[in-house]
Amino acid sequence: MAISGVTLVPSASRTWPLLGLLGVLLGGGLASAWTMETQGHHITGMNNHIVWGLPHVCAIFLIVAASGALNVASVASVFGVESYKKLSPLSALAAIALLAGGLAVLVLDLGRPDRLVVAILHQNPFSIFAWNILLYTGFVAVVGVYLWTMLVRRQNRHTRTAGVVALVWRLVLTTGTGSIFGFLAGREAFHSAVMAPLFVAASLANGLAVFILVLAGLAVLGGPVPDAALRRRLGRLLGILAAASLYFALVLHLTWLYAPDSRAVSRFLLLEGGAWPVLFWGGQVLLGTAVPLWLLFRREGREVAAATLVALGGLVQIAVLLIGGQAFPRTILPGWQLHSTFGDGGAATYVPSLPEALLGASGFAIALLLVLLGCRLLRILPDRFAEVPA
Amino acid sequence: MSAGPTRRGLLAAAIAVAPGLFLVANAAPRPPGSAASARNRWDLLIDTTRCDAGCTACVDACRQEQGWGGPASDGPWIRKIEAIEMQTGRSVSLPLMCQHCAEPPCVEVCPTGASLRRADGIVLVDRHRCIGCRYCVMACPFAARFFVDAEVHDQRAATPRGKGTAEGCTLCVHRLDAGRLPACVEACAGGAMLFGDLLDPAAGISQALRARASTALRAELGLDAAIRYQGL
Numbered sequence: 001m002a003i004s005g006v007t008l009v010p011s012a013s014r015t016w017p018l019l020g021l022l023g024v025l026l027g028g029g030l031a032s033a034w035t036m037e038t039q040g041h042h043i044t045g046m047n048n049h050i051v052w053g054l055p056h057v058c059a060i061f062l063i064v065a066a067s068g069a070l071n072v073a074s075v076a077s078v079f080g081v082e083s084y085k086k087l088s089p090l091s092a093l094a095a096i097a098l099l100a101g102g103l104a105v106l107v108l109d110l111g112r113p114d115r116l117v118v119a120i121l122h123q124n125p126f127s128i129f130a131w132n133i134l135l136y137t138g139f140v141a142v143v144g145v146y147l148w149t150m151l152v153r154r155q156n157r158h159t160r161t162a163g164v165v166a167l168v169w170r171l172v173l174t175t176g177t178g179s180i181f182g183f184l185a186g187r188e189a190f191h192s193a194v195m196a197p198l199f200v201a202a203s204l205a206n207g208l209a210v211f212i213l214v215l216a217g218l219a220v221l222g223g224p225v226p227d228a229a230l231r232r233r234l235g236r237l238l239g240i241l242a243a244a245s246l247y248f249a250l251v252l253h254l255t256w257l258y259a260p261d262s263r264a265v266s267r268f269l270l271l272e273g274g275a276w277p278v279l280f281w282g283g284q285v286l287l288g289t290a291v292p293l294w295l296l297f298r299r300e301g302r303e304v305a306a307a308t309l310v311a312l313g314g315l316v317q318i319a320v321l322l323i324g325g326q327a328f329p330r331t332i333l334p335g336w337q338l339h340s341t342f343g344d345g346g347a348a349t350y351v352p353s354l355p356e357a358l359l360g361a362s363g364f365a366i367a368l369l370l371v372l373l374g375c376r377l378l379r380i381l382p383d384r385f386a387e388v389p390a
Numbered sequence: 391m392s393a394g395p396t397r398r399g400l401l402a403a404a405i406a407v408a409p410g411l412f413l414v415a416n417a418a419p420r421p422p423g424s425a426a427s428a429r430n431r432w433d434l435l436i437d438t439t440r441c442d443a444g445c446t447a448c449v450d451a452c453r454q455e456q457g458w459g460g461p462a463s464d465g466p467w468i469r470k471i472e473a474i475e476m477q478t479g480r481s482v483s484l485p486l487m488c489q490h491c492a493e494p495p496c497v498e499v500c501p502t503g504a505s506l507r508r509a510d511g512i513v514l515v516d517r518h519r520c521i522g523c524r525y526c527v528m529a530c531p532f533a534a535r536f537f538v539d540a541e542v543h544d545q546r547a548a549t550p551r552g553k554g555t556a557e558g559c560t561l562c563v564h565r566l567d568a569g570r571l572p573a574c575v576e577a578c579a580g581g582a583m584l585f586g587d588l589l590d591p592a593a594g595i596s597q598a599l600r601a602r603a604s605t606a607l608r609a610e611l612g613l614d615a616a617i618r619y620q621g622l
Contacts, residue, residue: 040553041539048465048536051524111522111537111554119521122502129501129525186495186531186611330533332486332607333622336473340486342466344533 005089005151005379008372011222018221019372022365029362032355033108041111044356049348050326055109057319058360061206062102062367063136063177064199065314067170068207069094069214070143071237074170077146077163083230086382087215088159092147093374094214094367095170096140098207101367103136105359128176128183135173142169151378174203181325189265189325194255198248205241206314212238212307214371218381221372227385228301235303239296242310246289249317261334268328269320273347276324279316288313323350421569430510431492431616432561433588434575435595435604436484438621440582443483446470451577452487455562457546465536467559468574473622482621485574485583488513488534488559489607492614496526496535496558505535505556511616512561520555527556531608534558561616588616 036044046053073091076084084091107113123130146162149155178199181190212234219225226234253270256262269276292306292313327348332338338345374380452468453459459466468487474480490513497505497513504519505526515526515535527535535558542551548564551557562572570576575583586595605622606615 037554040541041537042461042463044539046539047463048527048539049533051527051537111524111539111556112520112552113522115519115521118519119502122519124498124500124503126498127501127525129499129523133501180525184495184499184529186529186608186613190528326528330531332471332532333473334608335477336475338471338473340469340471342469342533344469344471344486 005086006381006383007377007379008218008221008223008375008381010372010376015221015372019369022369025358025361025365026369028358029105029108029360029365032358032362033113035355036109036359037111037113044353045351046356047348047350049343050323050350052322052326053350054319054323054352054356055105055359055363057315057322058363059102059105059109060177060318060322061315062098062105062363064174064203064318065207065210065311066095066097066099066102066139066203067174067200068203068205068209068241069098069211070166070170071204071208071241072211072234073146073150074163074167075237077160078167083233086385089147089150089378089380090215090218090371090375091211092143092150092166093378093380094211094371095143095207096147097367097370097374098210099136099139100370101363101365104366105363108359108362128179132173132176132180135169135176139169139173142166151380170203171200174200177203181321186330187325188262188331189269189328192252192255194248194252198245198252201241201245201248202314202317205238205245205310208234208238208241209307209310209314212303213311214368216304216307217368218371218375223375223381224384230385231301231303235296235306238303238307238310239293242289242292242313245314245317246285249284264331265325265328268347269324273324273327276320276327279324280320283316284313284320288316326350426508426510426512426567428509429589431588432490432510432512432566433586433595433599434490434561434572434617435584435586435598436617436619437582437584438482438484438619440580441483441485442580443470443472443481445483445580447577447579448485448574448583451573452559455546455565455573456549456560457542457544457551458557460543461540463539465557467534467536467557484619484622486532486534486607487574487617488530488561489532489613489615489617490559490561491616493612495529495531495613496556499525499529501525508563512563512566513558514560514563515556515558517550517552517555517557520552522554522556524556530558531611531613 070091072084073088075081076088143166146166149159149162175196178196182192182195184190215226253266256266271277287309292309295302295306329345449468458464468485471484471486473482490511494507494513497507502519502521504516507513524537527537535556537556538553541553545551571585575585584595584598586593604618604620606618
């Protein structure tokens with residue numbers, strides 16, 4: 001089936017205030033990045049124990065959500081589900097926009113963002129980080145071509161092939177992102193082969209949640225309103241993916257709990273680590289998974305509320321995994337209790353600062369601005385959903 | 391270093407006759423002006439039984455030599471750790487710095503190759519190539535790599551530092567290249583630090599390592615650290 005899309009004709013009264021808000025967030029993020037670079041990162045809550053903080057939580061969320069936002073297009077192109085086909089261009093656009101937002105935050109948080117060209121010209125072939133730079137730029141290119149095959153009618157015959165390549169690429173990308181942590185053999189709270197599939201599952205859930213929110217937001221701005229059957233179908237898929245995401249988190253902790261030498265990590269993150277257990281149980285498990293599952297499978301028409309909770313739960317999950325993992329004290333001498341003026345042996349503390357929050361939020365602003373721009377300029381949106389079979 | 395036994399090495403061998411009686415002198419690093427070579431592997435042996443809990447001479451000397459420690463947020467290139475063995479209650483004091491691993495995680499993960507390992511095993515950061523991503527800080531199992539998060543003042547001529555880049559112990563590479571010992575080793579009054587070339591069988595450190603058991607921190611990770619500890 002060929003896709004005949006339309007451009008977004010936004011409601012001015014609703015769109016301008018939103019653009020104003022996104023502009024403020026973007027400006028705040030850029031000002032924060034400038035301040036962090038000129039003053040130094042000591043103005044943030046990050047330190048030599050927690051070197052990756054709130055900006056990285058937002059960036060990683062956006063990057064994994066980028067991969068998951070492509071769910072709808074993949075399901076349509078690769079697995080031939082017709083009801084999702086009209087949403088495929090938006091799915092691809094959202095994927096590119098989310099990735100761009102996440103990458104912007106990562107780059108702006110660098111200690112020397114002015115040396116970005118160094119990262120492009122000099123790459124360490126053994127660095128999983130360098131691999132990810134290739135995976136991210138490649139993702140934009142692959143999904144860009146995929147989108148092009150959807151929008152240009154005479155290229156539609158290549159859409160399935162491009163969709164298969166994009167599907168494989170996004171799975172490799174999320175595996176790579178998870179492996180940034182999973183490969184850290186010297187850090188107990190990160191080193192695990194489960195990290196890669198955990199990130200894949202988290203990306204599927206978070207990305208679909210964000211996609212549902214984008215779809216709902218565009219409808220408010222004047223885009224087509226998804227019918228109840230489509231919303232229900234997307235919601236059920238979201239429920240399954242949210243449960244899968246939690247499943248991998250539980251497997252990770254069961255693996256740690258089973259072995260005596262790694263038990264302390266789970267005890268810290270699930271029980272004794274101050275705010276981290278509260279965020280895990282309250283944020284990821286209860287509000288991010290249990291409540292959305294109840295809304296999606298026991299209530300009607302609550303897809304947007306459920307997607308909001310899944311996305312927030314996904315943010316919390318990454319915060320617990322990333323910052324909580326760094327807060328867990330390094331095991332420098334197994335079997336010894338350590339003490340030093342540097343804080344060895346104790347949990348590290350972290351209080352995020354306003355510049356970090358603004359920089360992180362600016363990533364979301366960039367992603368939404370790109371989605372709005374793409375929808376305004378390209379025939380991304382379906383004209384209506386009425387003919388879509390349930 | 392010469393390949394055969396040196397007078398210093400033979401002297402060390404003669405003196406290092408029994409555990410606990412090490413009077414081995416630190417080896418002179420290498421002739422000034424010569425290039426770093428894979429024929430050397432600079433090692434540091436730390437005898438925790440000789441390390442006084444109240445002594446911070448090595449830390450003070452490092453701070454003075456390298457110029458870190460201005461802002462409170464500066465990471466300590468070397469720090470003293472007090473450790474209590476949980477099973478027995480035995481306590482030891484030890485200095486901890488970059489372990490100059492043969493398989494350094496910081497070098498593996500660095501996206502730009504700014505984290506590097508010299509031919510003679512010293513792990514360094516090329517400040518001009520570091521983009522400040524902090525992945526090396528994440529990867530180090532010893533919390534011995536740091537991020538400079540404030541303006542740097544009072545820099546030492548031999549040790550360039552830079553806000554927004556990573557840094558850590560250089561094993562006083564500038565002193566080694568000039569034929570001198572690392573500042574911490576020179577300052578250690580208790581004789582707890584022995585420096586030398588592991589690849590020179592006649593070197594004092596090689597003799598000492600053969601004579602008495604020692605261990606690398608997190609040896610199970612297989613990083614082949616250049617810093618070894620006795621008395622743990």
